Amino acid sequence: MTTEMAVTLVILIAAIVLFVTEWLRVDVVALMVLLALVLTGVLTTEEAVAGFSSTAVLSIGFLFVVGGAVFQTGLAAQIGDRILQVAGTSERRLLIVLMVAVAILSGLISSTGVVALMLPAVVSLAARSRIPASRLLMPLSFSALLGGATTLIGTPPNIIASDALKAAGYAPFEFFSFMPFGLALILAGVTVMLVFGHRLLPQRKFERVIQRMETPEELFSLYELPRNLFRLRVRKKSPLAGNALGEILREERRMNIVSVNRVAKARPVEALAALRNGERYETLSHPTLDTVLQPEDVLIANGNLTEITQAAARWNLAVMSNQPVIEGDVITNELGIAEVLLRPRSSILGKTLPEVRFGSVHNVTVLNIRRPGHDTPLDLKTTALKFGDMLLVQGKWKDIFALKSLRHDYIVMGEPEAAQMGAFSRPERAPFALVILLGMVLALILNLMTLTVAAMVAAVAVVLTGCLTMDEAYESVDWKSLILIAGMLPMSTALVNVGLVDQLAGLFSSTLGGFGPLAVIAGLFWLTALLTQVLSNTATALLVAPLALATAQQSGMDPHAILMVVAIAASMAFVTPIASPVNTLVMTAGNYRFTDYARIGTVMLVVGFIVTMLLLPLLWPL
Numbered sequence: 042m043t044t045e046m047a048v049t050l051v052i053l054i055a056a057i058v059l060f061v062t063e064w065l066r067v068d069v070v071a072l073m074v075l076l077a078l079v080l081t082g083v084l085t086t087e088e089a090v091a092g093f094s095s096t097a098v099l100s101i102g103f104l105f106v107v108g109g110a111v112f113q114t115g116l117a118a119q120i121g122d123r124i125l126q127v128a129g130t131s132e133r134r135l136l137i138v139l140m141v142a143v144a145i146l147s148g149l150i151s152s153t154g155v156v157a158l159m160l161p162a163v164v165s166l167a168a169r170s171r172i173p174a175s176r177l178l179m180p181l182s183f184s185a186l187l188g189g190a191t192t193l194i195g196t197p198p199n200i201i202a203s204d205a206l207k208a209a210g211y212a213p214f215e216f217f218s219f220m221p222f223g224l225a226l227i228l229a230g231v232t233v234m235l236v237f238g239h240r241l242l243p244q245r246k247f248e249r250v251i252q253r254m255e256t257p258e259e260l261f262s263l264y265e266l267p268r269n270l271f272r273l274r275v276r277k278k279s280p281l282a283g284n285a286l287g288e289i290l291r292e293e294r295r296m297n298i299v300s301v302n303r304v305a306k307a308r309p310v311e312a313l314a315a316l317r318n319g320e321r322y323e324t325l326s327h328p329t330l331d332t333v334l335q336p337e338d339v340l341i342a343n344g345n346l347t348e349i350t351q352a353a354a355r356w357n358l359a360v361m362s363n364q365p366v367i368e369g370d371v372i373t374n375e376l377g378i379a380e381v382l383l384r385p386r387s388s389i390l391g392k393t394l395p396e397v398r399f400g401s402v403h404n405v406t407v408l409n410i411r412r413p414g415h416d417t418p419l420d421l422k423t424t425a426l427k428f429g430d431m432l433l434v435q436g437k438w439k440d441i442f443a444l445k446s447l448r449h450d451y452i453v454m455g456e457p458e459a460a461q462m463g464a465f466s467r468p469e470r471a472p473f474a475l476v477i478l479l480g481m482v483l484a485l486i487l488n489l490m491t492l493t494v495a496a497m498v499a500a501v502a503v504v505l506t507g508c509l510t511m512d513e514a515y516e517s518v519d520w521k522s523l524i525l526i527a528g529m530l531p532m533s534t535a536l537v538n539v540g541l542v543d544q545l546a547g548l549f550s551s552t553l554g555g556f557g558p559l560a561v562i563a564g565l566f567w568l569t570a571l572l573t574q575v576l577s578n579t580a581t582a583l584l585v586a587p588l589a590l591a592t593a594q595q596s597g598m599d600p601h602a603i604l605m606v607v608a609i610a611a612s613m614a615f616v617t618p619i620a621s622p623v624n625t626l627v628m629t630a631g632n633y634r635f636t637d638y639a640r641i642g643t644v645m646l647v648v649g650f651i652v653t654m655l656l657l658p659l660l661w662p663l
Contacts, residue, residue: 045083045539052077053532053584061575068521071528083535092530096493097204101197102523103496107478108150109517110503114474115374115466117154120146125162130170136234139163139177140184144227147188148195149478151519156185156623164630175243178631179638180234182623183615183645187230190612191223192216193485193492197526198582198611200492202604205586211600216485218601221660222609222653229652233645241641243633255455257372260380264409264433266371270299270341271349272361277336279357287330296344296352297421299371299406299435303338330401341366343408371435374466378408379441381432382452389450391425403444405436473506522579529583537587546591558598562606562657565589566650569610574620578611585611602661606653613649615642 042050052074059070075092078084092098111117120142128138139159146155163181167174189196193203193216203214234242255263275281286298334340339361342349353360371378383390389397400406410419411431419430434441444451481499484490490498503509509517536542553560565585573581589607593600614620618628618638627633 043539046541046544048081049078049083049532049535049539049541052081052083053536056529056532057576060577060580066521067577067580068524068528071525075528075531078531078535083539084531088534088538089531091534092527095204095527095530096207096491097197097200098523098527098530100194100200100493100496101526102518103493103500104194105151105518105523106500106509106514107481107496107503108154109514110470110474110508111150111478112154113466113513113517114471114508115468116471116474116478117146117150118466119468119471122162124159125166128166130166130172132170132172132176133235135166135170135172135177136180136238137231140180140231140234141227143181144184144188144191144223144230147185148191148223149482152185152189152196153622153626155188156182156626160626160630173244175631175633175637176238178627179242179633179641180230180238182621182627183230183234183642184227185623186612186614186621187223187226190226190609191220193219194496195219195223196608196612197522197579198608201526201579201582202586202608203492205590206600206604209590209600214601214605215488216482219605219608222605222656225652225656226609226649229648230645233641233648237641237644241644243631243637255380257377257379257455258368260378260433260455261368261372266343266378266408267365267367269345269408270343270366270371271346272364272366273340273342273349273353274359274361275334275336275338275340276357276359279336281334281356281358282336284334285330286332286334296342296348297400297406297408299341299343299408300376301332301334301338301340303335341370343406374468375437376435377438377441378433378435380454381434381441381444382454383426383428383430383432384448384450384452385428387426387428387450389426390428393423393425395422403434403436404440405434405444407432408435409433467508470506470508474503474508477502477506477508525577526579526583529580533583533587536584537591542587542591543595545588546595549588549592550596558596559654559658561592561596561598562603563650563654565592565603566606566610566653569607570613570646570650573611573614574616578614578621582607582611599661602657605661606657609649609653613646615645615649617642 056070056074059065059073060067065073075089079086079089124138124142127142128135143155143159159181160178163177164174166172167177190199193199193214199214199219203218207213261267286301340358342352344352350360352358389399394400394407407421409432410421410424410426411433412419412427413429434444442453445453477499480502481495484495484498485492489495500514504511504514549561549564553564565588569581569585572585576584585607586604589603590600592598593603614624616639618624618633618635620638620642624638
């Protein structure tokens with residue numbers, strides 16, 4: 042063994058130890074691997090940073106953006122709702138429909154995103170159907186893993202395997218190259234759950250209570266907002282017409298303006314006609330002191346009836362008592378209400394809301410203050426805030442949940458409940474997201490574009506059509522995964538350059554080759570499958586792909602068959618809760634133990650191995 046081989050092997054072993062122990066984040070470990078390879082002279086700088094320009098990295102990054110648009114527009118939620126409507130409440134039917142539908146979704150968008158989307162809905166459905174969530178959530182996560190094995194874009198290992206073939210001068214995998222294996226594995230997975238699930242899946246209730254927060258709609262009723270919110274129309278002769286909103290707020294200390302609504306008409310006469318016809322208003326951005334009011338603007342004001350009536354008389358405003366404020370006026374996909382709890386060391390304790398300029402600083406309106414031990418709401422203008430006070434705030438969802446970043450001051454409640462009712466989403470853009478997603482898939486099926494170009498076109502399209510803003514596009518990218526891939530790709534290069542891959546491939550060929558091609562395939566399957574139980578499937582694919590390619594070249598086997606096995610085995614992350622983020626996501630909600638994954642995950646892994654070994658010779662002659 043040469044010095045370069047020894048150094049590379051030490052770096053690899055150190056990386057695996059750090060991945061398994063999680064002493065450091067995986068992206069930090071990947072960057073450390075990159076630096077170690079450069080500093081020890083194993084790779085040049087150009088070779089070390091080549092991963093950041095890899096087509097695999099670019100493709101996965103753009104696919105994150107497309108997936109983000111599917112979620113942001115509410116398209117994924119709509120699909121999830123339809124799935125649960127079809128599934129009904131029968132456990133067996135629910136299991137079949139849920140696993141098949143989630144697998145199909147995971148073939149097109151992130152499996153982690155699919156499970157995160159479906160998790161609260163499945164838990165809720167389980168409670169309504171009186172089925173323990175532990176009977177459904179592990180099948181949910183396993184089907185997401187199997188679904189990733191159905192298409193080229195389903196999971197990063199598929200893209201990595203295809204990219205490895207292309208880099209070696211072979212034809213890359215096509216979009217549906219994985220489909221036969223994926224469908225067979227999904228069928229096998231559903232069969233395992235139906236045949237063995239009732240014995241292997243735990244029937245376990247939560248050992249601890251996971252408190253559910255009130256939904257925005259429930260808060261609307263709980264705080265009796267219909268009794269405290271009123272519509273006020275600015276008359277043409279009102280002194281407020283043409284003046285800033287600050288004029289009224291400086292004098293009306295007991296009234297808050299929640300929103301300013303303006304009929305989208307050019308002339309006041311048309312505005313009045315629209316008003317009488319019940320036409321909806323165009324809600325302006327969250328009002329500030331500088332918001333200039335116009336005749337026929339409608340203000341939604343918060344306060345008690347007496348104070349609102351007196352203010353309306355002073356400012357010549359019409360109280361629109363025949364059109365009470367409803368949920369849809371303050372709760373939409375863009376606007377909402379939420380509770381904010383003050384922390385023990387919050388910087389605003391002992392101060393009033395006007396003193397800290399809460400509304401203008403955070404761009405939200407406080408509608409109510411509740412304090413433990415007090416049955417009645419506190420005055421919004423004069424109350425000195427205390428630890429434990431609960432503020433009911435209203436504004437844009439993005440502004441409300443931006444308060445989370447001020448974690449020393451506030452705890453924002455109910456984000457999952459808000460997201461479940463469609464907060465942050467743009468449902469009117471869902472058709473655009475669907476067309477773009479289908480267009481990308483069609484372009485890949487017909488080989489009109491490479492994966493990288495098709496994903497890039499789709500990512501740009503979702504931004505241009507308003508499905509995502511550019512900032513949201515950046516936020517939808519899982520940068521940790523991209524850094525992991527870009528940082529570990531140089532390790533694959535190093536293993537090849539120093540000769541370790543050729544030596545290991547020769548070892549595989551000499552020890553297993555004598556037993557035939559299937560023995561080599563079986564060895565690579567189990568090597569990949571065992572590594573993916575402790576490493577991420579992405580890291581595993583990056584490490585094993587060059588070894589598999591060299592083994593194929595030395596043994597004269599079809600490299601497509603070998604790399605197909607590696608990609609499939611990398612998705613077999615069933616045996617441990619840390620093998621995949623989807624397993625970790627459902628662990629707490631299903632009250633699973635490590636042994637639960639080991640028990641049924643081992644059965645899934647063995648069945649997956651059998652299906653792969655039976656199907657591979659038929660589809661890819663060895």
